[in-house]
Amino acid sequence: MIDAVDEKLRRRAEEDRLAADILEECRVQLMLKFRFLDLALWRMSLQPVRAGGAYPLATNGHIVALEALRVIARFNQSFNEVVRDYLHMVLHCIFRHPYNADHKDREAWNLTCDIIVESVAMDMCAGRFSSEDDTARKEALSKIRLMAGDMLPGKVYSLVHNMVQTPAGQQYRGLGRSTLNEWHALFERDEHAAWPAMGDTDNKSVENVPEKYSEDESSNNEQAASSIEELLNAEQLPESMREQMQDLESRGEDEGSEGGGEDNSAEAELAAEQMSYSHEDQGADPMGNFQDNEEREDDAKEWEEISKQIAMNLDTFSKEWGEETNSFMQNLALVNRKQYDYSEFLRQFMVQNEEILVNPDEFDYVYYTYGIDLYGNMPLIEPLEYKETDRIRDFVIAIDTSESVKGDLVRRFVQHTFDILKSSQDYATDVNIHVIQSDSRLQEDMVIRDMRDVDALMERFKVRGFGGTDFRPVFDYVQGMRDSGKLTDMRGLIYFTDGLGTFPDAPPDFDAAFVFVEDEAREIPAVPPWAIKLVVKEETL
Known part of the structure; x- marks a missing residue:
């Protein structure tokens, strides 16, 4: 029984390490293509979780919560998909979507954010890190651009909001709930529940989880159980990651041949505690205990500074990047516009x-001391009848x-x-x-x-x-x-x-x-x- 527990913990630690290494490789590949994203790509630390979420990644702007099994499954599907997942999530933070609480219709706003970042990501990648759904996304984006007028957050939100608010069974300009569900499936890549702007509500942005992410947990476990062996033989696996996985595999075999005593059990348990944590212990929000309000404000300010730094770098070297970053720069300009109260x-x-008002800040000290002398503990105060005010x-x-x-x-x-x-x-x-x-x-x-x-x-x-x-x-x-x-x-x-x-x-x-x-x-x-x-x-x- 102890050996089985040890093996499960060791396996979980290996899965978490592998998922984290996959995301590190995603960062490196994105950095090689888009040098101006360096600050944003490594701004957040990686935190493996076992929350049973519908998506591989989630963020609160401070850490990246990764579902190891889903990250590995996505990697098996295509390395490009994991790269696009990570780029999608980082673009949310650069555009400061997690901190925008101005929109009451959270479903419409969440979907709007996903549409915007996917549109920008497709323009930036321009054939690199392609996804099998990109053709369908291009068709949907053409329809959205035609109906909204421009691929801008305010216009897209207005379109989606009107579609969401249309009564069930009816359509808005020929589009209904089935179209919204299709857009959810095409454009969503990460979980938004931990965004600071979401508050304490358990408001999901989708009514129907996209089919490709809706497998039950048992099927995900079965798929991920054989993922490590499959990845060792995958041609797309980076050499450094392959060597690390082979080392993990051989180390696991050596430990198993020694009988797996108490020391091995303690080591495996410690590794599991370091690489993952229990979702049940953390509550509904797997990242809720990592931040207080002050830390969230600090994160929002830091993302603002990162956005401005990226905009300045792109402005300086705009000719080098060409039209690939036009939509990215346009959204950066919008989010970096200074707002006033x-x-x-x-x-x-x-x-x-000068107003006819009682001014308690100024009084005659003669009356004050006279009252103290006369009555012992009763100062006399004659407040001024006029007060200077700014009006x-x-x-x-x-x-x-x-x-x-x-x-x-x-x-x-x-x-x-x-x-x-x-x-x-x-x-x-x-x-x-x-x-x-x-x-x-x-x-x-x-x-x-x-x-x-x-x-x-x-x-x-x-x-x-x-x-x-x-x-x-x-x-x-x-x-x-x-x-x-x-x-x-x-x-x-x-x-x-x-x-x-x-x-x-x-x-x-x-x-x-x-x-x-x-x-x-x-x-x-x-x-x-x-x-x-x-x-x-x-x-x-």
Whole structure:
């Protein structure tokens, strides 16, 4: 009985070592083809697991959890498949998919991430590390690109989300659940349950596990049981790995001939403990105990730095790589765009005012000491009736209502701005806010004197214009109000636009910020040196 346990533990340790060596060889091969991925390929340590997962690999951004039996089985199928599995997982981290929690429809977002990285991987490999399903993937990607418009995360997510939300038995633009299941099977290669963005939910991204990964555990064990012997004879096995496996095999035979006593049993058990751990002991998430929130934040920052470093390297040597990395660089540019907190940004336009408020931070020490002397333990405090505060009073919100700007987006931006103004104590109730609509000429100036009137005014708000775009009329109009004393406390102007217009030649004597909604399909236009550029996500409005 003890010999059987020893053999099982020894076998498991060998399988874990072999699976780890296979992945190390994948790293080396990817490094030889894509030198700019060096930091990303070795960023995570390998951790063999026995979790019974449906996929060979999983990651939380910190470690790679590998199912040894499935990795070996995939290697038996094709070494290229394991390489593509590993590249797929690393691209998720480079694009920071595991840390993106902005999308509520997790199935749609998970599938979107898989579609994007597989599309990028196919472009990068360009015939290298080919997969037997690549032809079917190309057909599916052509259909997705045709329906979504561009192979960009936001557009693909919108398509997939609408398909997921379509009631059962119905179709969205001729596509239904059967098409989604087909895409799941084609594009998924790793498990997403351990992604930090998934939180504590056990939300799987697929309803039906792809058939090629859905064998029961017994069949997987039978397939992997003969894998070591088969791999020793495989022509694609690297020589260094072959020698290591032969050494393991011969060492196992020597130990078996010695009778396998207690020392051998202890050694085998120790090796098994070092190379694997029990899924039951770790809970539902096999990697959940390896990180706390601070470590996850550190990992997210490190992946951000890696993404930026890769983008810089590719930008420097873009001619060397040609069109193979175009989609990769496009997705890198999207994920590396700097994001801003719009509510924090508005605080830049505060001015100092004196409010009729109790100021507990300042009081007269004469009364304080007099109370102590007179009553022993009762200080007298006379708080000041005035307090200096930073508030926004005079403010201008300019809206580009040209034909290229969506009317619904304009309304959402104005409403979002006022929601921030009303909810924060940093904004005064009595205000002098001008909401100016303009295309190539001034269309309307809506003045707000009391923040309590905003809701009533927004009900009557209508977008006017839809002509060309010229920013100069707004700046001339605002400068006229400043000269006439109507905007004496004004610190700045926020201009919501798509940027396709004529800017003033001379800088104004107040701060001006141009706010753009992030558009994956194009670069945000440049602004003059004297202006502030702010990019916000549409879903935050």
